[in-house]
Amino acid sequence: MSARNTNGAMEAKGTAGHYVEVEGLVKLFGNDRAVDNVSFSVPKGKFLTLLGPSGCGKTTTLMSIAGLHTINAGRISVGGMVYTAPADGLFLPPEKRDIGMVFQSYAIWPHMTVAENVAYPLEIRKVAREEIDARVTDVLKLVGLGQMASKLATQLSGGQQQRAALARAIVSRPRLLLFDEPLSNLDLKLREQMRVELKRIQHEVGITSIYVTHDQAEALVMSDEIIVMSKGRIQQKGGPREIYARPVNAYVSNFIGVANLLKGHVTAVTAPGRGVVEVSAGGRTVQMPCLLGKDMSAGAEAVISVRPENVEATRQNGGGPSLEGEVIQAIFLGNCVDCRVRWGEFEWKVMAHPRAGLKTGEKVYLRLDPEHTLAVLP
Amino acid sequence: MSVQTAAADIARQPTSSRWRSLVTQESVATLVVSVIVAAAVILPLFTLVVSSFQVLDSGGFDTTWGLDNYRTLFTDRVIPKAFVNTLVISAGSTVLATFFGVSLAWINARTNSPGRDRMEPFNLIPFFLSPFVGAIAWHNLAGGKTGLLNSWAREYLGVHGNLLNVDNIWGVIWVTGLFFSPLVYLFVVGSLRRMDPSLEDSARTTGAGLLRTARTVTLPLVAPGILSGAIIVFVTSAGEFGVPFKLCAPYGWQTLTTQIFSKAVGDDANQYLGAAMSMALGVITVFLIWIQQSYIAPRSFTTVTGKGFRPNVIDLGRWKWLAFAFNFSFIMVAVVLPIFCLLVVSLHPVWQAEIIPSDLTLHNYVKTLFWWRPDHIQAATNGIYNSFILAFLGATIAMILSLVVSYMIHRTKGFGSRLLDFLCVVPVGFPGIVLAMGVLVTYIKTPIYATLWIILLGYITRFFPYGQRNVSSVMLAISEELDQSSRMAGASWFTTLRRITIPLLKPGIFAGWVLLFIIFLRELSMSIILYTSGTETLSVGVYYLTNYENETLTSALSMSQTVVLLICVFVFRRVAGREALTA
Numbered sequence: 017m018s019a020r021n022t023n024g025a026m027e028a029k030g031t032a033g034h035y036v037e038v039e040g041l042v043k044l045f046g047n048d049r050a051v052d053n054v055s056f057s058v059p060k061g062k063f064l065t066l067l068g069p070s071g072c073g074k075t076t077t078l079m080s081i082a083g084l085h086t087i088n089a090g091r092i093s094v095g096g097m098v099y100t101a102p103a104d105g106l107f108l109p110p111e112k113r114d115i116g117m118v119f120q121s122y123a124i125w126p127h128m129t130v131a132e133n134v135a136y137p138l139e140i141r142k143v144a145r146e147e148i149d150a151r152v153t154d155v156l157k158l159v160g161l162g163q164m165a166s167k168l169a170t171q172l173s174g175g176q177q178q179r180a181a182l183a184r185a186i187v188s189r190p191r192l193l194l195f196d197e198p199l200s201n202l203d204l205k206l207r208e209q210m211r212v213e214l215k216r217i218q219h220e221v222g223i224t225s226i227y228v229t230h231d232q233a234e235a236l237v238m239s240d241e242i243i244v245m246s247k248g249r250i251q252q253k254g255g256p257r258e259i260y261a262r263p264v265n266a267y268v269s270n271f272i273g274v275a276n277l278l279k280g281h282v283t284a285v286t287a288p289g290r291g292v293v294e295v296s297a298g299g300r301t302v303q304m305p306c307l308l309g310k311d312m313s314a315g316a317e318a319v320i321s322v323r324p325e326n327v328e329a330t331r332q333n334g335g336g337p338s339l340e341g342e343v344i345q346a347i348f349l350g351n352c353v354d355c356r357v358r359w360g361e362f363e364w365k366v367m368a369h370p371r372a373g374l375k376t377g378e379k380v381y382l383r384l385d386p387e388h389t390l391a392v393l394p
Numbered sequence: 395m396s397v398q399t400a401a402a403d404i405a406r407q408p409t410s411s412r413w414r415s416l417v418t419q420e421s422v423a424t425l426v427v428s429v430i431v432a433a434a435v436i437l438p439l440f441t442l443v444v445s446s447f448q449v450l451d452s453g454g455f456d457t458t459w460g461l462d463n464y465r466t467l468f469t470d471r472v473i474p475k476a477f478v479n480t481l482v483i484s485a486g487s488t489v490l491a492t493f494f495g496v497s498l499a500w501i502n503a504r505t506n507s508p509g510r511d512r513m514e515p516f517n518l519i520p521f522f523l524s525p526f527v528g529a530i531a532w533h534n535l536a537g538g539k540t541g542l543l544n545s546w547a548r549e550y551l552g553v554h555g556n557l558l559n560v561d562n563i564w565g566v567i568w569v570t571g572l573f574f575s576p577l578v579y580l581f582v583v584g585s586l587r588r589m590d591p592s593l594e595d596s597a598r599t600t601g602a603g604l605l606r607t608a609r610t611v612t613l614p615l616v617a618p619g620i621l622s623g624a625i626i627v628f629v630t631s632a633g634e635f636g637v638p639f640k641l642c643a644p645y646g647w648q649t650l651t652t653q654i655f656s657k658a659v660g661d662d663a664n665q666y667l668g669a670a671m672s673m674a675l676g677v678i679t680v681f682l683i684w685i686q687q688s689y690i691a692p693r694s695f696t697t698v699t700g701k702g703f704r705p706n707v708i709d710l711g712r713w714k715w716l717a718f719a720f721n722f723s724f725i726m727v728a729v730v731l732p733i734f735c736l737l738v739v740s741l742h743p744v745w746q747a748e749i750i751p752s753d754l755t756l757h758n759y760v761k762t763l764f765w766w767r768p769d770h771i772q773a774a775t776n777g778i779y780n781s782f783i784l785a786f787l788g789a790t791i792a793m794i795l796s797l798v799v800s801y802m803i804h805r806t807k808g809f810g811s812r813l814l815d816f817l818c819v820v821p822v823g824f825p826g827i828v829l830a831m832g833v834l835v836t837y838i839k840t841p842i843y844a845t846l847w848i849i850l851l852g853y854i855t856r857f858f859p860y861g862q863r864n865v866s867s868v869m870l871a872i873s874e875e876l877d878q879s880s881r882m883a884g885a886s887w888f889t890t891l892r893r894i895t896i897p898l899l900k901p902g903i904f905a906g907w908v909l910l911f912i913i914f915l916r917e918l919s920m921s922i923i924l925y926t927s928g929t930e931t932l933s934v935g936v937y938y939l940t941n942y943e944n945e946t947l948t949s950a951l952s953m954s955q956t957v958v959l960l961i962c963v964f965v966f967r968r969v970a971g972r973e974a975l976t977a
Contacts, residue, residue: 084878109418110881117882123875127897136893137883184883194882 035060035224036081036192041090043076050076051087052248058224058241060095063215065227065235068245069271074228077245078194081226082117083110094192094224111140116185116223117194120201122177124169130156130180131165137188151187158217159183175206182214186221193218193225199234211237232272236260244268264309265393269321276327276364278320280304282312282391293318293391297362302339306389318391324367326388329355329380331373339364339382346374357382420806420887427798428810434855435817438832439824442676445669445835454664463670473671476648480632480675483566483649487631490571492624495578498721503586505710507717515967516725521576522963523729524916526636526933527952529569531732533640534739534747534945536560542735545747565641570631572728577630578623585619586612591706604708618693625686629679633825635919636933640940650675651827651919658831658923665835672828683823733956740950758950762939771943774951776928777935780846784931785914788853789861789907795854796862796906797899801891804869805877818859829856830923844926852920857913861906868902901969908966912959 036058043051051073058064066074080087083099091101099108116137125133131152138148156162159179164172172180178198185193198214199207215238218225229235235242236256244251244259244267252259252268263269266277280295283303291308294301304320312318333340341359348370355374357364364382368374446464448457467473498517501507520528536543536558547557560568593615597607635651643652650671657668710717739745741754760767765775803815821829833852834843842848876898880890896903918933925934932955939948 082878082882084881109886110878111884111886113882114884115882117879119873119875119879121873121875123873123879125876125880125894125898136880136885140884140889181879184879188884 035062035095036064036226037091037093038077038081039091041077041080041092042088043073043080043085044088049248051080054090054245054248054250056243056250056253058226060224061222062240063218063225063227063238065229065239065242066245067229067232067235067242067271068251069230071247072245073248074230074245075196076248078196078226078228081192082115082194083108083113097191114188114191115194116188116190116192118178118181118185118196118198120197122174122181122198122201124172124177124180124184126168126170128169129165130161130167130169130172133169133180134183134187137184141188152183155183155187158186158220160213174202175210178202178210182217186217186223189221190223193223195225195227195229197229198227200229200231207234214238236272244271246271262307262390263321263392266319266321269319269390269392274324274365276320276322276324276362278362279394280318280320282308282314282316282318285312285314290386291391293320295320297360300360304384304389305386306391307387308391309393312391317394319394321390321392322384322388324354324365325352326385327364327366328383328385329357329366329368329372329374330383331378331380333381334383337383339384341380341382343374343376343378343380346376355380418887423798423887424802424806424810427795427802428814431795431799431814431817434851435820438829438836438855439820441836442669442672442828442832445666446673448666448669450664450666457666463667466667467670467674472648473650473653476650476653477674479563479638479642479647480650483563483570483638484628484631486564486567487570487574488624488628490567491574491627492578492620494571494575494724495623495627496582496620498575498724499579499582499586501717501721503583504705505708505714505717507710507714507721509718510721513721513725516729517579517721518576519960519963520573520728521580522912522916522959522966523573523956524636524918524933524936524952524959525570525573525634526640526918526936527736527916527956528573528728528732529566529637529640530936530940530945530948530952531735532560532565532569534745534949535731535735536565537641540745540747540945542738542747542749561641561645563642563647566638566647569637569641570634572724573637574627574630575724575728577626578620581619581623581626582616585616587705589615589705594706618690621690622686625682625690629682629823629825632675632679633827633919635827635922636937639937651825654827654831655922658834665831665838668831669835672831676824676828679825679828680823683819687819733953736949736953736956739946740953742946745945745949758947759954762935762947762951763954771935771939771947773930773938774935774947777930777932777938777951778954780849780929781915781932784846784850784853785911788850788857788914789910791850792854792858792861792910793865793903793907795858796865797896797903799858799862800865800869801895804866805874818862821856822859824856826852826856826917826919827923830920833920834923844929846929849921849924849929849931852924853914853917856920857910860913861910864906864909865899865902868899872898904969905966908962908969912962912966915962916955916959 034057038057039055041051041054042049054073054077056064066077068074079085081092081099086107087100087102089102091103092099098106099113100106128136134152134155135148138151152165156165159182161176161179161183164176164180169177169180181198199210202210211234227238239256241253242256242259243253246267252264259268260272263272269275270277278295278297280293283292283294285291285308286305289308290305291312291314292303292305294303296302306320309318339359341357341364343355344358344363345356347354353368353370353372353374355366355368357366357380359382366382374380447459447461449460449462450457502510502514502517533540535541538544538556538559538561541556541558543558544556547553559565589612594607594611597611602610633651635655638647638649639652639655643649654668654671654675656662657664657671738749740758741756742750743753743755743757761769761771762774763778764770765779799814799818803811803818830852833848833855837843837848837851842851877890877895880894881887885893916933917931918937921931921934922937925931930938936948936951936955939951
C-alpha cells in the first residue's frame with residue numbers, strides 16, 4: 017500500500033472499535049425528517065448494511081457520509097477525521113473524504129474505457145503512470161475483468177459494469193467503501209452470484225464498507241452487521257442471525273423474512289426473558305408461552321411473532337397444547353409446502369414438510385415451540 | 395497531512411472553515427453566473443418599464459414622468475390600427491401554421507403516405523430559414539405585377555391582371571404561417587411518435603371505431619402539444635418584424651413591430667413611446683407564454699412516458715397519394731419555390747417578372763460578396779463579416795453560459811436554481827424587438843452603444859435559453875451519479891466539470907451551438923433596433939438592400955444567407971438527429 021495515497025488511514029488503527037462514527041444524524045427535506053437522529057458506528061474492516069424499504073432514510077444516510085449533501089445536525093467521522101459536523105461549521109467536500117463509492121446505476125463513464133474509468137481516481141491523486149497501470153491491472157484481475165481493460169464502458173454487460181464500478185471504487189484503497197443498492201439492477205441469478213463475490217472482494221481488500229439495500233436476503237448474506245431502518249429511524253442493529261432470530265419489534269420481524277404476527281399482552285413473566293402472552297383472534301383466546309423481548313413486564317402490549325418454518329402442523333392431535341385450524345391453501349414448492357391455516361379470523365402462514373401431506377379443506381393442529389415464539393414490541 | 399493534524403486543524407478553526415465551506419468553486423461559479431444572468435435579463439426589462447413612463451416634451455429633449463405614452467397608444471392615428479393588424483396577422487398565421495403543422499405531423503408520424511422519410515427533413519427547413527427572406531422571395535413570386543407566378547399565369551393560363559397578390563396583410567399571414575408551421579409540427583410529431591400505441595389499441599378493443607378513437611384518445615393526448623405549438627406561433631408572429639415590413643408596411647398596413655421600429659430609429663424617433671409600445675406587445679406575449687409554460691406544457695403526458703414505441707400506422711389506401719401531394723405541395727411553397735425564386739431574381743440585372751436567359755449574370759453576387767472590389771456595397775459585406783463574428787462569439791459565449799446555468803438548475807438545489815430556471819424562461823416570453831428596445835434604452839448612454847457588443851449582448855440575452863434547453867435535455871438524460879462518482883473518486887467540482895460533465899454533454903453542447911449559430915446568422919428584429927452604420931448584420935444588409943437598392947441585389951444576398959443556413963442545417967441534423975429539435 018503506498019503511504020501517500022492512504023491519507024494516513026493507518027494511524028487510525030488504535031480506534032478499531034469505532035472506525036466510522038455517526039452521531040445524532042438529522043437530515044431534513046423541507047419539513048420532512050428524512051433521517052431522524054441516527055447514530056451508529058462500524059468497526060474497522062467490517063461490513064455494515066443499512067436495510068429498509070424505499071424512503072426509510074438509508075440512502076440519505078449514505079449520501080450524508082459521502083458528503084453528496086449537507087446534513088442539518090449530527091457528526092460524522094471516519095478514523096478520527098471529522099467529515100461533517102454542522103454544529104462546528106465543519107463540512108469536508110466529498111472529494112476530500114477519500115471514499116470509494118459504487119452507485120445504483122454503476123455510473124461507469126461512457127466516454128472512457130474500462131481501464132480509464134478505473135485509473136481516474138489514481139490520476140486525480142497524481143499517482144505515477146507506471147504505478148497506475150500496475151494497480152489498474154491488479155484490480156481488474158481481482159474483480160474478474162482482466163480481459164476487458166480496453167473495452168468502452170458501453171460495451172459491457174450490467175454485471176461487468178458492476179465489477180468495473182467496484183474496481184474503480186477500491187483502486188485507490190480508500191478509507192471507506194459505500195454501496196448504494198449496487199445489485200438492484202441485475203437479474204436474480206447474477207445478483208445471487210455477485211453477492212458472494214462482492215463479499216469475497218471486500219474481505220480480500222479489507223476496506224470498511226457500508227452497504228445500502230432494500231433486499232433482506234442480500235443483507236443477510238453479506239453483512240457483518242445489519243441496521244434495519246424505517247421512517248428515518250433505526251429499528252434494530254445486530255448480526256444477521258440475531259436480527260432474524262430475535263427481532264425487537266413487529267416491524268423488523270415482518271421486514272426480515274416472513275412472520276405470523278398476533279397482537280396481545282403479557283399475562284405473566286415465568287422466568288427472566290420468558291413468559292406468557294395472551295392473544296385472541298375471532299373469539300378464541302390462547303395463552304402462549306414464549307420468549308419475552310427486553311424489558312417486557314406483565315400487562316405490557318406485545319406482538320407474538322412466529323416464523324412459518326417454526327410452526328409445526330400435523331393432521332393428528334399428538335397431545336399437548338395446540339391450535340386447531342383448517343387448511344385453506346396448500347401450495348407445493350418442492351422442498352416444502354406453503355400453507356395458509358385459518359384459525360378464527362387469523363390466517364397462519366406455515367411452511368410444512370411435504371411428508372406432512374396437508375391438503376386444502378382438512379382439519380389441522382398447529383404446535384408452537386416456546387423457544388421460537390417471540391413476544392416483540394408492537 | 396495526517397488524520398490527526400487534519401482533524402485538529404478543523405477543530406481549531408471552526409469559524410474560518412465555516413466560511414471556507416461556503417466559498418467553494420461551485421458556490422462562487424453559481425453566484426457569478428446568477429448575477430450575470432439576472433443582470434442581463436432583468437436590467438433591460440426594468441429600464442424598458444421605466445422608460446415607458448417617461449414622456450418626451452415637444453422640443454424632443456427633456457422628459458417628464460407620466461402616462462402620456464400609454465395614452466398615445468389609444469389616441470394615435472396609426473398605433474391602434476397597428477395593434478389590430480398585429481392581432482389579425484398573429485391569429486391568421488396561427489390558424490394556418492396549426493393546420494399545416496398538425497396535418498403534416500399526422501401524415502409523417504401515423505400514416506403510410508409514400509416518401510415520408512425523404513420529405514420529413516424538408517418539412518423542417520423553413521424553421522431554420524429567415525422568414526424575412528421568405529417574404530422577399532414571395533414578393534417576387536406573387537407580389538402583384540412583379541410576381542413571377544402572376545406573369546406565368548398571364549402567359550400560360552391567360553389570366554388577366556394579377557392572379558395572386560401577397561403585398562397585403564393576407565400575404566403576411568401566408569408567409570408567416572408557412573414559415574412557422576414547423577414549430578407546431580415539432581410539438582405535435584413528438585407526441586404522436588412517442589405515444590404508447592396500446593393507449594389507442596385499448597380504445598379500439600372496447601369497440602370504439604377509428605374516428606371515435608382519434609376523437610376520444612389520440613386528439614386529447616396530442617392537444618397540449620398542438621396548443622403549445624399554436625401559442626408559440628402566435629407569439630412569434632406578433633414579434634415578427636421582417637415579413638410585415640416587406641409585405642404590408644409599404645402598402646399601408648402597419649403592425650406593432652414596424653411601428654416600434656420607426657419610433658426607435660425613424661425620423662420621428664421617440665424611444666419612450668417605443669418603450670410603451672414594446673410594453674404593450676410584451677405584456678401580451680409574456681401572458682401567453684406564461685399560460686403555455688405553467689398550464690399547457692405540464693399537461694403533455696405523452697412526452698414523459700418512455701421511448702421505443704412503434705406508433706400505430708394507419709393505412710390510408712388510395713388516399714395516401716393525396717397525403718403525399720399535400721406534403722409535397724407544402725415543401726414546394728415553403729422551400730422550393732422561394733429558394734428557386736431568390737436564385738432566379740438574383741441572377742438578373744433588373745427584375746421584370748420574367749426569366750430572360752440572355753441577361754443572366756453573377757454581377758449581384760460580386761457586388762454583395764466581394765468586399766475587396768471598389769463597387770461592393772458596404773452594408774452587405776459588413777453585414778456578412780459582422781454576422782459571422784456575432785454568430786461565432788455569441789453561440790460560444792451563450793453555450794458556456796448555458797452549460798453553467800443548466801448545471802446550476804439540474805445539479806444544485808435550492809432558491810438559486812429555481813431563480814435561474816425562471817430567468818431562463820423570461821427572455822423567451824419577449825419578442826426580440828421588445829427586448830432589443832429594452833437593451834437600447836438601457837445601454838444607449840454607455841460606451842457599448844453603437845458597437846457590435848450591444849448586439850452581442852442582446853443576442854445572448856434573448857436566445858441563450860434555446861442553447862440552455864439543448865444542454866438541459868442531455869443533462870437530464872445523464873445520471874447525476876456519473877458526476878457524483880467523480881467527486882467520490884477525489885476530483886474537485888471543476889475537474890469533474892472538465893473531465894466528466896462536459897465530455898458527456900458534448901453532443902448537446904454542439905447541437906445547441908449550431909442552433910444558436912443559425913439563429914444569430916439570420917437574426918433581424920433585434921439587430922434592426924441595435925445596429926448603426928458599420929455594425930450592420932447579414933439580415934440588416936438584406937434590409938438595406940431591399941430599402942435602398944433593388945430586388946435583384948436583395949435576392950443575391952438573401953440567397954447567400956440561405957445557402958449558409960442550409961449548410962448549417964445539414965451539420966445540425968448530422969450532430970443532433972431529429973429528436974433534438976424540440977423548441
